[in-house]
Amino acid sequence: MHKDVERILLTEQQIDDKVKDIAAQIDEDYKNTVPVLLCILNGAAVFAVDLMRKLKIDTEIDFMQASSYEDNVISKGTVTILKNTKISLEGRDVIIVDDIADTCVTLTYLLDKLKGYNPKSIKSCVLLNKLDVRKPQEDIKIDYKGADIPNEFVVGYGLDYANKYRDLPYIGILKKSVYERK
Numbered sequence: 001m002h003k004d005v006e007r008i009l010l011t012e013q014q015i016d017d018k019v020k021d022i023a024a025q026i027d028e029d030y031k032n033t034v035p036v037l038l039c040i041l042n043g044a045a046v047f048a049v050d051l052m053r054k055l056k057i058d059t060e061i062d063f064m065q066a067s068s069y070e071d072n073v074i075s076k077g078t079v080t081i082l083k084n085t086k087i088s089l090e091g092r093d094v095i096i097v098d099d100i101a102d103t104c105v106t107l108t109y110l111l112d113k114l115k116g117y118n119p120k121s122i123k124s125c126v127l128l129n130k131l132d133v134r135k136p137q138e139d140i141k142i143d144y145k146g147a148d149i150p151n152e153f154v155v156g157y158g159l160d161y162a163n164k165y166r167d168l169p170y171i172g173i174l175k176k177s178v179y180e181r182k
């Protein structure tokens with residue numbers, strides 16, 4: 001285990017099982033169409049490509065980058081689009097693939113923006129969902145979800161703190177001393 005990790009929340013094997021479960025659901029729901037997996041960079045990159053490789057249906061992938069955290073552990077609450085999609089989403093079945101639903105400021109913003117491109121359908125898929133963050137009235141519908149996790153700052157499997165730890169094969173809680181000594 002990495003020295004900056006407090007404890008492991010999901011092992012490599014557990015993540016693999018969750019991604020397989022999500023892939024099986026998407027395979028079932030998108031039998032007659034080729035959905036666009038819209039990966040939200042950078043955090044969802046690892047998850048999105050693993051998911052794509054586990055799907056039996058045909059898919060296309062595109063990437064979007066939004067920023068709300070920068071080097072913080074708390075969301076700034078405002079979203080900027082740093083990279084937009086290349087594929088035309090008009091009339092397409094779109095699945096937004098993100099790493100984690102925290103405040104959902106990002107997902108809410110992106111869902112709203114993407115609706116403006118007139119997709120045929122749009123669904124959300126996240127590997128992790130943080131519990132006890134959003135008030136019921138702020139909640140959004142997450143269509144595919146890997147796991148609910150406690151409200152802690154986590155890293156690994158694509159998730160970072162100041163761009164570090166994305167390469168860890170597991171998901172772990174980051175030691176508070178790492179960001180509190182800043």
Ligand code: IMP
Pocket residue numbers: 043068069075098099100101102103104105106107152153154155159160161
């Ligand atoms: P939200 O808008 O607060 O739901 O979160 C936006 C983005 O912040 C997520 O897609 C992640 O990339 C990042 N994020 C939120 N929580 C964590 C965390 O615990 N660890 C690492 N990144 C996180």
Ligand code: MG
Pocket residue numbers: 040041042043044098099100
């Ligand atoms: Mg992200």
